[in-house]
Amino acid sequence: xxxxxxxxxxxxxxxxxxxxxxxxxxxxxxxxxxxxxxxxxxxxxxxxxxxxxxxxxxxxxxxxxxxxxxxxxxxxxxxxxxxxxxxxxxxxxxxxxxxxxxxxxxxxxxxxxxxxxxxxxxxxxxxxxxxxxxxxxxxxxxxxxxxxxxxxxxxxxxxxxxxxxxxxxxxxxxxxxxxxxxxxxxxxxxxxxxxxxxxxxxxxxxxxxxxxxxxxxxxxxxxxxxxxxxxxxxxxxxxxxxxxxxxxxx
Numbered sequence: 001x002x003x004x005x006x007x008x009x010x011x012x013x014x015x016x017x018x019x020x021x022x023x024x025x026x027x028x029x030x031x032x033x034x035x036x037x038x039x040x041x042x043x044x045x046x047x048x049x050x051x052x053x054x055x056x057x058x059x060x061x062x063x064x065x066x067x068x069x070x071x072x073x074x075x076x077x078x079x080x081x082x083x084x085x086x087x088x089x090x091x092x093x094x095x096x097x098x099x100x101x102x103x104x105x106x107x108x109x110x111x112x113x114x115x116x117x118x119x120x121x122x123x124x125x126x127x128x129x130x131x132x133x134x135x136x137x138x139x140x141x142x143x144x145x146x147x148x149x150x151x152x153x154x155x156x157x158x159x160x161x162x163x164x165x166x167x168x169x170x171x172x173x174x175x176x177x178x179x180x181x182x183x184x185x186x187x188x189x190x191x192x193x194x195x196x197x198x199x200x201x202x203x204x205x206x207x208x209x210x211x212x213x214x215x216x217x218x219x220x221x222x223x224x225x226x227x228x229x230x231x232x233x234x235x236x237x238x239x240x241x242x243x244x245x246x247x248x249x250x
Contacts, residue, residue, distance in 0.1 A: 004041075007031065011041050012060070019074050020050070020057045051085040052078035052111050069095075069108060078110060085109075089116045093126045098151035098217035099138040132156050155205065155216040174211055181212050189214075191231065194222030 007030045014029045015021060021029075026038045042058055050057035057077040064072035069092065070081040080088040092108065093100055102114040117137050120126045127138045127145045129152075136152055138145040177196065181189055193212055197204035197219050205219045212219075225231050 007037075008041055008044060011038070012045050015042075015045075015047075015058070015060045015063070019063055020059045020077050022056050023058070026058065048079050049084065050077040051080050051083075051088055051109070052076070055084060071109070073110075085111065085113070085116050086120060089113060089120060090125055093117075093120075093137050094139045094144070096138075096148065096217075097215075097221050098155055099129065099136040099145075099148040101134055101136055105137075151217050151220060154220055177211060190218055190222035191226050192222070193219045194224070194226045198223050198227065 010029050010031075011026055014026070023035060023038060026042065027033060027035070030038050030041055032038065046061040047058050048061055048064065049055040050059075053076070057079075059074070059077075059079060064074075064079050064081070066072050066081050070088070072079045072081075080091075082088045082091040088109065089105060092105060102117055105113040105117065117126070117128075121128045121137065125140055127140050129136050129138055129145070129149055131149070131152055136149075138148045181192060184192055189212075193208050193214055197208040200207055205216050205223065208214070209216045209219045
């Protein structure tokens with residue numbers, strides 16, 4: 001038992017210091033030639049394997065600082081809070097507002113993703129829809145898939161209608177919009193983008209997305225929230241704050 005604890009401590013310290021390691025490095029640190037001994041050791045410590053490099057890199061579960069998509073990279077190794085490449089692809093497809101193409105997913109993950117998406121589709125874990133001559137991967141849930149499909153179609157329509165609109169906006173107004181946008185938080189940015197897109201009418205989503213550097217479906221989501229009555233109104237004062245109401249005199 002003492003020997004196992006010492007081995008675990010050495011491996012933990014090494015991973016805490018170096019962030020990531022391959023199995024041969026961990027064997028040396030653990031003082032063993034047995035691969036299964038090392039696997040049992042990192043299993044006790046709690047580990048994640050990289051979804052890149054065929055899962056050859058390992059890190060402690062407590063090490064990664066995941067971004068908003070649940071991803072973390074260190075040097076050239078890529079890790080996901082969801083686990084391996086397949087589980088990560090399922091999660092990101094399900095979270096996407098308008099589905100996701102293989103090219104779009106590869107830009108996010110920085111690894112080849114086409115074969116993983118095809119495998120998941122054949123397993124029935126995600127859906128695949130052909131739109132505008134390309135395959136878009138969506139949620140396996142029929143209701144969510146339909147919502148994603150409608151959002152994708154709307155974005156494609158806005159892209160077509162909004163082609164060439166950006167240069168029509170006066171430079172002063174564009175600069176003011178970008179400046180104001182930079183002062184907002186994430187939720188306010190999405191809603192503001194949706195408001196400005198609605199003002200522009202046809203092609204507004206695409207035009208505002210280009211100006212503000214957003215995804216078209218993010219702008220469309222903000223517009224839907226704003227005009228669909230689904231926005232929660234936050235308080236700027238605590239309950240009971242502000243000047244007390246004067247009593248009515250008889």
